[in-house]
Amino acid sequence: MAPLDANSDKGVWKSGKGKGRRTPKGRQYTDAALAEVQHLLGDRPRRADLLIEFLHLIQDAHGHLSAAHITALAHEMRMSQAEVYEVATFYAHFDVVRDGDPVPPALTIRVCDSLSCELAGAQHLKAALEDGLDPSEVRVLRAPCMGRCDTAPVLEIGHNHIDQATPEKVQTAIATGDIHAHAADYETLLAYRAEGGYQTLQRLRESGDWEQVQQDMLDSGLRGLGGAGFPSGKKWGFVRGNPGPRYLAVNGDEGEPGTFKDRYYLERVPHLFLEGMLIAAWAVEAERCYIYMRDEYPAVLHILRTEISALEEAGIVAKGYIDLRRGAGAYICGEESAMIESIEGKRGLPRHRPPYVAQVGLFGQPTLVHNIETLHWVARVCREGPEVLNSVEKNGRTGLRSYSISGRVKAPGVHLLPAGSTITDLIAAAGGMLEGHVFKAYQPGGPSAGILPATISDVPMDFDTLQAHGSFIGSAAIVILSDQDSAKAAALNMLRFFEDESCGQCTPCRVGCEKAVKLMQADAWDQDLLTDLCDVMVDASICGLGQAAPNPIKLVMKHFPEEIG
16 A cells, blocks of 8 residues: 555545645633633743632632632633632632623622621621612622631621621611721831831841741640641651652631631731741741632731731842742631642642652642741740740640630620630630520530530640540631520531531542531431441541541530430
8 A cells, every 4th residue: 555645635634625724623722712711810820830820810809719710710720721720719709600691790609607706696687788789780609717716796898897797787788888807906017117116127137047946836835726736847858858849838727716816916916926937937948938828818818918028129039939829618628738738829628648658739839838827926936035835824724825705795706815724714704605505515616626615625625635635626616506596506506617618529528518418407406327328437538527527426426415315
């Protein structure tokens, strides 16, 4: 057989009507959508790790993500449309609209329905708003904790949070166009430096010994305050012991319902945190710092953008050394490896471990991960010495803890108390119980910690003290329940939260949370079946969400059997 001639018009080279394609397979971008996307992205580099930031730009500009814009963004980023779509649909704050579907109204109200807000009447508030507003102009959505439990019930209209919300306050905000974030007065760079701020950082950069600073952290007893409680100084040696480049990632995704201490400090003294972050970055020779801040904190995002720019202008950091990233509504991104995936522009799916992020973290490099409040204390320990923490003792415990206290107390808020404080001490610090309410139960560390009865009242609210009771302190998210509340209903609220926030990666968590919610809605619980379900979730879930989600179920069965039949 003679070989084919590529220049001939015969055989496989023959062309004709209907042969070949003028465009690639799949949905095609439009010139108009591509022009809009290119305008929004400007001269920013088209890197894959910036995908979530770019999705925010489109969402903010148009109020939703259309199929046309997703297609154009995929083309501009040289990514598959499927990859862009799966990231966009993973996060709650992106509204993906298919062809032909109606776009969302111009205004969105998100009503928090986590435990503290539900106790304060969030469901009645949401129902009243749905009845009183035109759904074609305003949509009303339920939302997980917004980190404002001390002013429950809370809602967000646009980017404006309304504390102690009422339908009347919402109507006023709509009428006046008050839908933007409000940043309270805080300590600026100028004020912070006037009080000696950044002198410690400068001294360490000039002549500091990182091993001595690490020892100071260990001597102080400082532990990770995001919930895990790992000794903070030990992390530094692990990260620095691995070849660079190294990174520092700050976990600002304070999503555990009942927690708001990080927001409290950032809205008042952001530079204590920023100096602590730069000290930790100096200690591990980090090439860049990434701050991952939850999208539910628009005022904090504004403060950080402003003050990071001020640090750059003052020459304290090089331009671009601090990279502020905006979350998009995913509780799972509070897990450190899921946060790293999100910073890299992906879905926030927790990684299997090992390897640990200290070895293989951001972009495959050694990464130091710290919580906001942890770095706040790093700055104070370096400035005031380890004794700022280790000199405080109570009930055999050492140190201080920032407790977020809400629920049925008179003065909810962040209360800085000795780590050995009991739940009775915490209630007293928060002004005591509300009039007419008797202390019944409490959430000691977010929904993951479950519910304990008031009879367990003499245990220090600290790391390693609650495990014997099937609980833990976590991020110190304290919610107080009274005799007017149902522990069973509170547990159901917590499991509904986990059902919504499961990343869906592993079957035990994804299916287990959904099944638990269905079983818990029965008048009488099937305790044998729930126990089996809890065991499977604890043993087989990939990350802490699925492993800890059964705690509310187990503790209600143990301590409140009269409520579940």
